[in-house]
Each structure stands twice: as structure tokens, then as C-alpha cells.
Amino acid sequence: MHTGFLTIYWRDxxxxxxxxxxxxxxxxxxxxxxxxxxIAMSNNFERxxxxxxxxxxxxxxxxxxxxxxxxxxxxxxxxxxFGGTVLLFDKNWGLMRETxxxxxxxxxxxxxxxxxxxxxxxxxxxxxxxxxxxxGVQFFxxxxxxxxxxxxLGIGLFIGAFSLGFLFLSAAIAITMESPEGxxxxxxLLTMPFFFTxxxxxxxxxxxxxxxxLSTINPLTHLVSGIRYFAIGSDFSSIGLRYTYTQQGTLIxxxxxxxxxxxxxxxxxxRFTKVRVT
Numbered sequence: 231m232h233t234g235f236l237t238i239y240w241r242d243x244x245x246x247x248x249x250x251x252x253x254x255x256x257x258x259x260x261x262x263x264x265x266x267x268x269i270a271m272s273n274n275f276e277r278x279x280x281x282x283x284x285x286x287x288x289x290x291x292x293x294x295x296x297x298x299x300x301x302x303x304x305x306x307x308x309x310x311x312f313g314g315t316v317l318l319f320d321k322n323w324g325l326m327r328e329t330x331x332x333x334x335x336x337x338x339x340x341x342x343x344x345x346x347x348x349x350x351x352x353x354x355x356x357x358x359x360x361x362x363x364x365x366g367v368q369f370f371x372x373x374x375x376x377x378x379x380x381x382x383l384g385i386g387l388f389i390g391a392f393s394l395g396f397l398f399l400s401a402a403i404a405i406t407m408e409s410p411e412g413x414x415x416x417x418x419l420l421t422m423p424f425f426f427t428x429x430x431x432x433x434x435x436x437x438x439x440x441x442x443x444l445s446t447i448n449p450l451t452h453l454v455s456g457i458r459y460f461a462i463g464s465d466f467s468s469i470g471l472r473y474t475y476t477q478q479g480t481l482i483x484x485x486x487x488x489x490x491x492x493x494x495x496x497x498x499x500x501r502f503t504k505v506r507v508t
Contacts, residue, residue, distance in 0.1 A: 231401050234334040235273050238342025239349075246350060254365060257354060260305040261361040268294045268301065269365065289466045291368050296468040298367040299457035300430030302358050302389070303450055306351045307424060310393040311417045313347035314400030318413055321405065336502045340401055347397035355389050359461075369461040381460040388456035388484060392449060395491035398498040405501050416450070433471050449490045452483035 246256075250365050272293040317339070360395055363369060370378045398419070407413040427441055428434075428450035433443055459475040 235342035235345070237334075238339055239345045242343060242346035245316070246346070251372060254349070256309065257357050260301055260354060261356050263304075264294075264298065264301045264358060264362055264367075266340075267367060268362075271290045271297065273395055288472060289463060291462060291466050291468050292366075293435060293469055294362075294366060295368040295462060296458075297368065297431060298359075298407060299454050299461060300428075301362075302355045302385075302457055303312075303392075303428070303430050303453045304353050304425060305358060305430050306389055306393050306453065307421065309351050309354060309398060310347050310396035311400050311421060312403035313343065313350070313393075313397045315410065315413060316398055316408060317343065317401055318402040339500055340398065340498050343401060343467035344397045344495075346398075348393045351389050351393040352386060355385070355498050371462075384460040386455050388453055388460075388487065389413075391484065391487040391491050392453045395487060396493045398491065400495035402494070402498040402501045405498075424448060427451075428454060430454050433469070433473075435471065449487055452486050455483050456480055456487075 359367075359369065370381060399420075400428065403416055406415060407416070423444075427437075427444045428448050429445065431452060434445040434451070437445060455475060458473070459480045464475045465479075
């Protein structure tokens with residue numbers, strides 16, 4: 231039984247831990263983004279919606295709680311999309327040639343890098359979540375310990391499926407590109423539409439029809455919805471609007487993320503079978 235993917239996984243995790251500047255920046259930057267942007271926007275939204283009547287019997291949460299799920303999703307998106315960059319550097323430095331010429335199946339490279347990206351995303355999400363709770367984010371409010379553990383497992387499943395999908399996409403891009411600058415340009419181009427056509431920062435109800443349609447098929451929207459369902463609840467109001475999430479809808483979102491990950495895996499696998507590194 232081949233376990234070469236564990237070697238690839240362990241090597242990438244060691245690189246992540248040993249590059250302390252990268253480790254520090256990847257953990258602290260999203261937390262600071264939540265602190266500065268989240269608190270500033272929360273004050274503005276709460277001032278604008280202060281005169282709006284609350285929905286009777288529905289829990290009201292602040293914008294900081296609303297955006298907390300979005301910041302976790304945004305960080306997962308960035309981490310996963312840039313996770314494939316390591317393959318491009320290995321390719322340019324000659325390490326990929328040695329790996330591809332070894333008996334290790336090429337699929338193990340994809341799996342190992344995918345698992346490392348998923349681990350990094352889970353670590354970052356835990357840090358952001360803990361920091362958010364210190365700032366006053368109302369996650370798991372009123373939950374029992376058992377409900378909190380169940381919700382954390384649900385969030386972990388959503389983050390895992392999402393991060394795998396975008397890492398496979400990143401790996402397919404990385405093995406095709408020739409320069410880090412070119413890959414960075416492609417990733418930046420991809421990040422903008424995924425992020426701004428999602429429900430990470432604001433509700434999609436007021437989107438134009440075209441953007442609303444894009445939002446419904448956007449994997450980031452499904453991730454944010456899953457996080458809010460588990461961390462906030464199935465029925466709450468924020469910034470003057472009511473949000474309702476059902477078990478069926480949450481399951482559909484999770485299946486959509488699994489389908490996206492499966493499609494991206496097939497694309498990455500196809501690209502790795504075609505690559506020739508000299």
C-alpha cells in the first residue's frame with residue numbers, strides 16, 4: 231500500500247511551520263482583518279440599522295458575527311488557492327522532476343498537497359474563530375457543549391471539502407504555469423469574482439439577477455452558509471434582514487462542495503498525467 235502522499239503532506243507542513251514569518255502572517259493577518267474591518271463596518275451597520283424594528287422571536291446578531299463566517303471563508307479561499315504555489319516552485323527548482331521520476335504515483339502528489347492545504351485552513355479557521363470570540367463574535371451562543379462540538383465538526387467538514395476543491399484547482403494551475411508572477415495574476419483574477427459574488431460580506435438579496443445567479447453556484451457562498459448554519463443558527467437576523475437556513479439546504483451546500491472538489495480533482499489529475507518536467 232502506497233503512503234507516499236503522507237511524505238508530501240509532511241514535507242509541506244514542515245515548510246509551513248518552519249517559515250515562521252509566513253506562519254505568523256497567515257495566522258495573524260485574517261485576525262487583524264476581522265478586527266479592523268469587522269469592527270469598523272459593524273459600528274456603521276449598527277448605526278444605520280438601529281431604527282429598524284427587530285423581528286419578534288428571532289435572534290439578532292451584529293455585523294461582526296455576520297462577517298465572522300465570511301472572514302473564515304475568505305481565509306480558506308486564499309490559503310487554498312495559493313496552496314498550489316509550492317508545486318510551481320518545486321517545478322522551477324527541479325524538485326518536481328525528481329518526484330515525478332520516482333515510483334510515487336502522481337496522484338499522491340495531489341492528495342498530499344491537498345491534505346496539507348486542508349490542515350492549514352483548519353488551523354487558520356480555529357485561530358480566527360478563537361480571536362473572533364474574544365472580539366465579541368456571537369458564535370455558538372446558547373449552545374450546549376455537545377451542540378458546540380457537533381457544530382465545530384460540521385464547520386470542519388465544510389472547510390475541508392471547500393479547501394480541497396480550491397487546492398486541486400490551484401494545483402492544476404500551478405503545474406501548467408511557468409512563472410510565479412503568472413500564477414499570482416491568475417489567482418488574483420479568480421479570487422475577486424469568487425469573493426465578491428458570495429455572501430461573505432453582505433446579503434445577496436439585493437444583487438442584480440445575474441450576480442444572484444452566480445452567487446447560488448459560487449462554492450464560497452455554500453461555505454459561508456454552512457459556517458453560519460453551524461456557528462450562528464438556522465434562524466437569525468442581522469443588518470436588518472432575516473436569514474433562514476435549513477438542514478436540507480445545508481446538506482445541498484455540502485454536496486455542492488463535494489461535487490466541486492471531485493471535479494477539480496479530476497482536472498488536477500488530468501493535468502498531472504500530461505505534464506512533462508525537464
